[in-house]
Amino acid sequence: MSQLQAPPVERTRLANGLQVVVAPRRGVPLVAVRLMVRAGSALDPARRFGLAHLVAAAVRRGTRRRSGARLDAEVEALGAELGGGVDEDAAAIGLSAPLEALPRLLDVVADVAMRPSFPAGEVERLRRREVAALAHDADEPGVLADRATLMAAYGDHAYGHPSEGRGRDVAAMRRADLAAFHARHWRPSRATLLVVGPVEVERTLALAVKRFGGWKGVPGAELEIAPPAPPVGPAVVIVDRPELTQAQVRFASAGYARSSPDFAAGLVAGAVLGGGFTSRLMEAVRVNRGLSYGVRSRFATGRAGGLFFFSSFTKVETAGELVQVALDEVARYREGGPTEEELERTRGYLCGLYPLGLETHEQWAEKLAEVELYGLAADEVTGFRDRIRAVDAAACLEVGRRWLPVDRRVVVVVGPAGRLRPQLARFGPVKVVTARAVT
Amino acid sequence: MPSPTASTGLIELDAVRTQVLPNGLRLRVLRETGSPTLSYATFFQVGSRNERPGVTGISHLFEHMMFNGAAKYGPKQFDRVLEARGGASNAYTSNDLTVYYEDFAADALETVIDLESDRMRSLRIDDEALEQEREVVKEERRLRTDNSVYGLMEEALESLVHQAHPYRWPVIGWMSDIERISRADCEAYFRTFYAPGNAAVYVVGDLDPDATLAQLAGAYGDIPAGPAPAPVATGEPDQRGERRAEIRYPAQGPALLCGWRAAAARSPDAAALDMLQACLGVGESSRLRRRLIHKDALVTSLGLSFGWRIDPGVFSIFAELSPGVKVERVEKILAEELARVAERGVAVTELKRARALLRSSVLHELGTHHGLAQALGEGEALLGDWRQAGRVLELYARVKPAEVRRVARDYLSPDRRNTVVVVPETRP
Incomplete structure (x- = not known):
């Protein structure tokens, strides 16, 4: 079997704890940027199932420097779409765009991760949309089955609810819940920035330092989720x-x-x-x-x-x-x-x-x-x-x-x-x- | 990874090596290094478009039959042999095409050629396999259509948009037709539509082009040519006024699907319709997402689609509504927004944004061997020439604001609209 060609991988930890991973790789003249934060749905507080998910969506709806509409326009003008998602362990935001846009991409990702402003109107619309989307999920038999299985198998454990949360919990969320979750869990010491594409390592690292070096996390204990117990059954x-x-x-x-x-x-x-x-x-x-x-x-x-x-x-x-x-x-x-x-x-x-x-x-x-x-x-x-x-x-x-x-x-x-x-x-x-x- | 070239910026078209065998089979081979893998695609120029009432769904059912054994590799062998060699295979059927593909570690090429040529030469069609696949396909239909709100709506929309054209029935077929397709139907279907003259093979990845062409010619050369497929009746009367359908279903909330008969893939308008679609619905700053999701918050999910087909296909807009929102309100806003484009067109900045987004999605598709093989095949099957795969960005680059306005006005007019609405009813 032919050899797998892996790019060299440069790992650097910034002074604030942010892990930066750069993998220079030849190929299409695009660059992929991804920020992964250990702020997944297992950290959702009781009666706030879906909070991690809502936070990951809301950070993109406005920062102290850019409105949601401006973020959309700026990213999409580059031919990129700011994707993201949350699973039980982590939130991720990512996008890919032509190589020359790398400084701009890092600026946008840093802005979104470090300075979200959770504008009241945007948060309210997003929250209502998520509640409605959860209601529509009831029409998808496969989605219902997956959700019910997680809940039944993990029970009360932190993994025991789907990342999208529960309709009644999301309905009760307020802007302050989002801001508090973000402040507590979106910290550089829990985050990794990844850049892959035909990039220069030194220049990329310098850009990462410039954009993310000022990210100050609230100090606090590092949370670890305990292993789940086996399902009670049959x-x-x-x-x-x-x-x-x-x-x-x-x-x-x-x-x-x-x-x-x-x-x-x-x-x-x-x-x-x-x-x-x-x-x-x-x-x-x-x-x-x-x-x-x-x-x-x-x-x-x-x-x-x-x-x-x-x-x-x-x-x-x-x-x-x-x-x-x-x-x-x-x-x-x-x-x-x-x-x-x-x-x-x-x-x-x-x-x-x-x-x-x-x-x-x-x-x-x-x-x-x-x-x-x-x-x-x-x-x-x-x-x-x-x-x-x-x-x-x-x-x-x-x-x-x-x-x-x-x-x-x-x-x-x-x-x-x-x-x-x-x-x-x-x-x-x-x-x-x-x-x-x-x- | 594709190596960008000056000629197209996308695919090194000069590097594509081609050959047509005496039996009519077309071979296209492209060397692309970067990852030690190959993608192998066989395109048969047949889909639900070539069917007739009574055997709708036979193209798709037949796609399943292709995995049930041939002369050399018997039942269950195809995937076993392929998977053992580090490969995966699948297939899909559309209105126009049936496509089989394998993605695998490069050193398994010979095995894949052997497997694919075996089933084109000597597929076994027996009653036992047919009955088993019939049940599997019925489950697939229950999954995708009968128990899916969107599946029900989509099926209803195609039947509204097309009254005469074979696009009016679903690719998976009506349940009653799936139940009655016979072994004789399958045998006749195989002889005609799976003959080498109705097919093309694309191989992309880490390979030696000359050696690959020689291997392909050796493996497929002795398969006899088949009869020419019958021409498809593609007529469709003009639509003179809106058509509507209602689906009563115990859904959580209302949903709306609008569609218009648009342009064929070969039409010069197809690229402008793609641009219109991107201006209206791709990305958060597109017109409809901005208005319906971010500004008015009437819609929870919105999807636009315009698939390129041999004959004019459907341009559609799907919206899942927020609780308590009336369908009429969303319909009115959609009509307003479409009228605005038809009257005033779109701004140059909107076109630029649309072009950048489409460019990224094309680059993304062509970033894998699989995507390249599919793009070459679609270019040839839908547009008549695999070289079109590398030219789609040029087509987008040429679209002017006035054309976007014109296609919005000509194709998406209220009189040509087809509307499917889901009316939630109380669960029994």
Whole structure:
């Protein structure tokens, strides 16, 4: 297999604690800039689920120097769009634009991160829009299923709510909540700036110092999220949507953090079971039985912990059959692990695909942000294939036995409760909730 | 990574090596280094446009059949062999095209050529595979259309915009047609539309162009040519007045989808319509987002779309409304904003912004081997020449403010509007 070409990566920590990562890389004359701050939704205060998400959206709606409209116009005139998002561990803002715009991009990103003014009118419109978007989520069966699964699997843990939050919580948020969250968590010591593209390292670093050197964070203890407890189970949650003709089906059990030594073996095990088009689940569910169009399973990993996560959908009549078929496949895997042929194929698949996710400057910026966020080794990218090739059948079996669900699992299905309950009762005590209860 | 050149600023068109085999198969190969990967795309010039009532959805169903085994690589082998070699494959069907692609580590090229030529030469079409894929496709339809508010609206819109043209039925097909497509239908379909003369192969990435062309010619050369596909009846009567459809569904809130029959991909107006779309709806400072989301706060999500098709496709505007907002109010503002463009046009700064955004999105697409292969294929399939892939930015650069005004006036007029509204009803 041809060698993966990785750009040199320069890491520098500024005096204020900001980590700066510059990766000079040839290719299209664009530059990708990304700022990642460890201010994810796990830090949402009680009854304010969705605050981290709202803050990450609101910082772009105005600063002490620029109105929201001016930020939009300035960024878009460069052909860029200021993207962003939040997951449980971090908020990120990023954009890419022609190389010559780099000084301007850094200026905008610094302004947004350091000096958001949370203009009252903008915050109010944004808040109402987020509440409405959450209500519309109730119309998306797949979104409902994902939300309900996180809530059921993590329970009261900080990961136990979707990043977008809860409608009633977002409705209650005020400008002061946003400003306080930003002041507390958006600190240079919790942030990483990444620049990838055909840039000069020294000049880029000098620009970063100029724009971000004055960022002063409020001092405070570094917060770490404790690992989650395994789900209490077996349990079944039905999100009642009487009119649906297709059920969205999930189940989840305990997993591990991204930095866990189980990561590589779990990646292989998860793919043998439910990745790509040739996995055991794909074969059992789609190829042999025509039960679904799509089926996946994987270990989802965060900074503090993770989940084993199964996801598919089928017509309402066969929801129970689908869960049973999938659980049987999980049990079969726990007994014997992968065959040599499966192992060889899956390692080849994961190694071959890896460089396909690293073709653009943005993809590199995102990958390098992950390295920082999860505290991964410097050879995370270049050593990936060696680590995957080193995973043997015994390691795959062991990781499966340690983590794949037996009893402590939650099954979540979205669809008409009346027709689903009799099919699902055999998987544990059934709780029926409304769509509103999970949005 | 594409190497920018003076000729187009995007793709080194001179570096594309081509050949047409005696059986009609077109081969296009482009060497691009930077990442040790290849993208391999097979474009068949067939989509739902080539179907007829009774077998709607056969193009898409057939796309599924292509993964069920051929003479050399039997059932389940295609993906197993490919994945073992570090590759991934998928396919899509549109109104106009059916496209198969593989993205993989460069040293698996020979295997991929073997796999793809095997199924073009000798696909197995049996009842068992057909029945299984039929069930899978029905689940796909339930997922994307029957249980999706937007899916229901989109299907209704295409049927409003087109009354005679085959674009009036959905790519995935009507459920009743998916249920009745027969093995004989599939066999006839394969003979005609999957013959080499109806296809083109694009390979982009870390490769040796001469050796690759020779390998392709060797693998595909003996596949016999097929019959010419029947011409498509593309007529469509003029629209004389607005058409409306209503969907009653237990949705959380109202939603609105407006569409107009616009220009064909080959029309000189297609680029101006893209620019109009960007002025109206791409980016937060676009006219409609600024007005409906940021100023009036009437809409929670807004999406514009104008897909280039062989025959005139749909220019559409989708809006999900904030709670308590009346659909009529949003419709009125949309009409106002469109009339404003039709009367007064757009400012030069707006065009500049639109051009910069479109440029970024094109550069982004062409930044990967996969994107390059797709762009070459689309250029050839929709515009008649793969060289068009590198020229789209020139087309955007030539669009004048007056043209944006003209296409807004001519295509998006109130009399040619088609409107689909979701009316939330109480859950049963």
